[in-house]
Amino acid sequence: MHDANWTALAVFVLLFGFITWLGFAAANWRKGDLDQLHEWGLGGRRFGTIITWFLVGGDLYTAYTFIAVPALAFGAGALAFFAVPYTIVIYPLLFVFFPRLWHVCHKHGYITAGDFVRGRFGNRWLALAITVTGIVATMPYIALQLVGIQVVLGALGVTGSGFLADLPLIIAFVILAAFTYSSGLRAPASIAIVKDILIYITAFAAVIVIPMQFGGFGPIFAAVPASKLLLAPPAAGTTGAYGSYATLALGSALALFLYPHSLTGILSASSGAAIRRNAAMLPAYSFMLGLLALLGFFALAMGVADRPEYAEGFKQFGSNFAVPALFLASFPSWFVGIAFAAIGIGALVPAAIMSIAAANLYTRNIHREFINRNPTDKQEAQMAKWVSLIVKLGALVFILFVPTQYAIQLQLLGGIWIIQTLPAVMLGAYTRWFNDWALLIGWAVGTVAGTAMAVAANLTPTYPLAFAGYVMPGYTAFYTVILNLVIVVLLTPVLNAMAGKHGPVDETIAADYHA
Numbered sequence: 001m002h003d004a005n006w007t008a009l010a011v012f013v014l015l016f017g018f019i020t021w022l023g024f025a026a027a028n029w030r031k032g033d034l035d036q037l038h039e040w041g042l043g044g045r046r047f048g049t050i051i052t053w054f055l056v057g058g059d060l061y062t063a064y065t066f067i068a069v070p071a072l073a074f075g076a077g078a079l080a081f082f083a084v085p086y087t088i089v090i091y092p093l094l095f096v097f098f099p100r101l102w103h104v105c106h107k108h109g110y111i112t113a114g115d116f117v118r119g120r121f122g123n124r125w126l127a128l129a130i131t132v133t134g135i136v137a138t139m140p141y142i143a144l145q146l147v148g149i150q151v152v153l154g155a156l157g158v159t160g161s162g163f164l165a166d167l168p169l170i171i172a173f174v175i176l177a178a179f180t181y182s183s184g185l186r187a188p189a190s191i192a193i194v195k196d197i198l199i200y201i202t203a204f205a206a207v208i209v210i211p212m213q214f215g216g217f218g219p220i221f222a223a224v225p226a227s228k229l230l231l232a233p234p235a236a237g238t239t240g241a242y243g244s245y246a247t248l249a250l251g252s253a254l255a256l257f258l259y260p261h262s263l264t265g266i267l268s269a270s271s272g273a274a275i276r277r278n279a280a281m282l283p284a285y286s287f288m289l290g291l292l293a294l295l296g297f298f299a300l301a302m303g304v305a306d307r308p309e310y311a312e313g314f315k316q317f318g319s320n321f322a323v324p325a326l327f328l329a330s331f332p333s334w335f336v337g338i339a340f341a342a343i344g345i346g347a348l349v350p351a352a353i354m355s356i357a358a359a360n361l362y363t364r365n366i367h368r369e370f371i372n373r374n375p376t377d378k379q380e381a382q383m384a385k386w387v388s389l390i391v392k393l394g395a396l397v398f399i400l401f402v403p404t405q406y407a408i409q410l411q412l413l414g415g416i417w418i419i420q421t422l423p424a425v426m427l428g429a430y431t432r433w434f435n436d437w438a439l440l441i442g443w444a445v446g447t448v449a450g451t452a453m454a455v456a457a458n459l460t461p462t463y464p465l466a467f468a469g470y471v472m473p474g475y476t477a478f479y480t481v482i483l484n485l486v487i488v489v490l491l492t493p494v495l496n497a498m499a500g501k502h503g504p505v506d507e508t509i510a511a512d513y514h515a
Contacts, residue, residue, distance in 0.1 A: 004157035005328075011337025012156060012344065015198070016175075019191045019345050023179030023352075026186040035378040038111060040184035040385065041360045043268045045106060049277045051189055055353075056265040056278060057285045058192030060087075060256065063148030063347035066199065066292060070326075071319040073296025077228025079241060080293050082248045087286040089253035093426075095279035098257060099272035100429045104512045106267075112357075113263055113425045114365030120428050122504025123436035124369055129443050130421050131365035134260040135358045135391075137414030141259070142354045142395035143407040145347035146173070150399070151317050152340040155324030166400055172348070173396045180352045180392070181385050185268055188352040195349050198342035203291045206339075210298050210330050223301035238471040244462045251478030255419040258426065260357035261350060299326040351392065359388035409459040416450035416477040423488050429513065432506050435499070438491035446484030450476055 030046055032039035047055060065083075072080035101116065110116045113134060118127035146169060153168050179187045214220050221229065234240025256262060269275050299305075304325035305314055313321040327339045363384040368375060375383070398407060420443045423434060453463040453476045463476045 005333050005336065007333035008337035008340060009156050009158070011334055012152075012341045015194075015338070015341035016172075016344060019194055019348065020175050020179065022190050022194065023175070023187040023348075024182060026179070026190040027183040029186050029190060034182075034184055035381045037360065037363065037377070037381045037384055038109070040381050041111060041356050042264065043185040043189060045268055046270050047189060047268050047274070048270050049274045049281075051193075052265065052269045052274050053278050053281050054192040054196050055185075055189045055268065056262070057282060058188065058195050058346070058349040059261050059265045059353050060350075061196075061199070061285050061289065061346070062350040063145050063343045065289070066343050066346055067148050067151055067320050067323055068144075069289065069293050070296035070299065070323045073228075073293050074299050074322040075296075075319040077225075078231050079245060079248075080296060081290070082245050082252070083293065084286060084290045086249040086252040086256075087289055088283060089249060090256050091279045091282050091286075093253065094257060094266075094282070095276055097426050097429055098266050099275045100513045101263075101425075102266060102269060102272050102275055103514060104429070104508050107512045108507060111267065112361050112364050113258070113260065113421065114361055117424050117428065118365065118369070119507035120432065121424065121434075121436040121439065122506065123440065126424060126436050126440045126443075127365055127369070129440055130424060131361045133417050133421055133443075133447070134361050137418040138260055138354050138358045139391065139395060139398070140407045140410035140414055141261075142351050142358075142392065143398045144411055145351040145354075146395060146399045147320070147404055147407065148347040149344050151320050151324060152343045154313060154316060155321070155328060156340060169399070170396070172344070173392060176348050176351055176355075177389050177392050180355060180388055184385075185264065185353065185356055188349045188356075189268070191345060191352075192349045195342065195345040198338060199346060200288060202339040202342045203288050205335065206295055206298070206327070206330075207291045210302075210326070213330065214301065220298060220301040223303075224297050225300070228297075228300070237469065238464075239473065241473075244473045244475065247474035247478040248461060251419065251475040251481070252415065254422060254426075254481065255415050255477055258418050258421050260361055261354040264353055264357040264360065295323055295326060298330075299323065302326060302329055304329055351395070355388040355391045355395075356384075358391045359384040362387045412459060412461055413451060413454055415461075416454055416480060417447055419477045419481045420446040420450070420484050422481055423485055433492065434488055435492040435495040436504055438488045438495050441491060442484040442488035445487050446480045449483055450480035453480065 027034065030044065032044040034040045038045060069080055069083050104110070105116055108119055110119060112131070114127045114131040117130045118124060149172050150169060158168050211217050211220060231241040231245060234242055257266070266275055299322040304310055304322060307329070310321065310325040313325060324340070327336050331339065363380055367383055368380065372379070423442060424439045428434070457463045457476065461475055462473045463479060464471050464473045465479055
């Protein structure tokens, strides 16, 4: 690709070494018994407003976000900015729905969405469906964080062949696995503070320094092809890109906090009030995301894809190399090291939380439910620790031996699958009216239909839904969750009538959902 950038690499390694130490030291931060699952997997539910802000922000705004959103702007143009309204829409949802979920989970000791669904609806198979969906949707997400590390290592000139080419990524995996095993959720919570500070520094530096090099924003936008600055107007008989943009924003917002890693961050908060305060504060990250999306336009204006020194990078990583190439072309080596460390650390934080969330799900809702019903606290925590290692190893193997495009496609499918848990989890925090078997059938139909639609659309996010002679391209996940809800609403009265008075018992009461 190019010779190693030793100055940038030295800064990168120093910062990586610091967060490695911090990850292990976090085991003694707000010390608790890490042989209890709620201490290892939820940080003892003691994170206040500020720590929760860093943790949830570090969880949602990942290394792949830093790479992929500007890459989408670089390749597809204005459509990439759907990420900005989508991250604005999610915070009112966080404010309204999730303090209720936190209160009931805190009251009953629930650690996962599967725990809540099992207690609320009394159906172990529905809980299993929620659990399997969460684990399967999380796995490619972890793999994509490793893609972010791959890209910056390649940009730093860390190259080789065979085992030597993979060695840096393997080392990063070992570091991640070790401090997650030893410190649990405390590790990514502490590292998230460093990661977010570095990303804010990088984002603000980029939107100040790079426009100065161009003489302002005007020349930048003048250099971007006009077709990428605005969404294409829809043709007659179709909503075109407008419908895709709107449904991508709304569907992504509905899905994001249903992911296990998002819920893990929420349930680790110390109170429902801390979650509400975060709903008010987290839009600061949406502002930052808008700045990051602009980097794609900066890269277009700078013409980095046409520079011969970056040709190999674009050949290997495609448009994902746009941001690294932009920083290499715009900043001194020492700052490149800081920026790339921000991306690399931005991979470790969410990957750690995701592996913990998947481990919590397996331990509580598969192993405890179907294999060992009465584990000791230590056995339960130990099982989660081992599963977290297996999950990360699976993601590493996937990245090393399977083309990256498959991870991207599976992550797309993960969004379609995880949104099918919305009726049971998000709406279940408000009502017990839904029949548990209707929820399971709705989940199954939505999952199958969404998968079929995605395959028919060549594993792209949007599906051209035709209705009454009108074509409405839209986010597949959004369409299928509507289908899911319609089925649940239609089947609930029928199945409730068939069940009579012998339906499952709700463990929760109305008072459990309030402070």
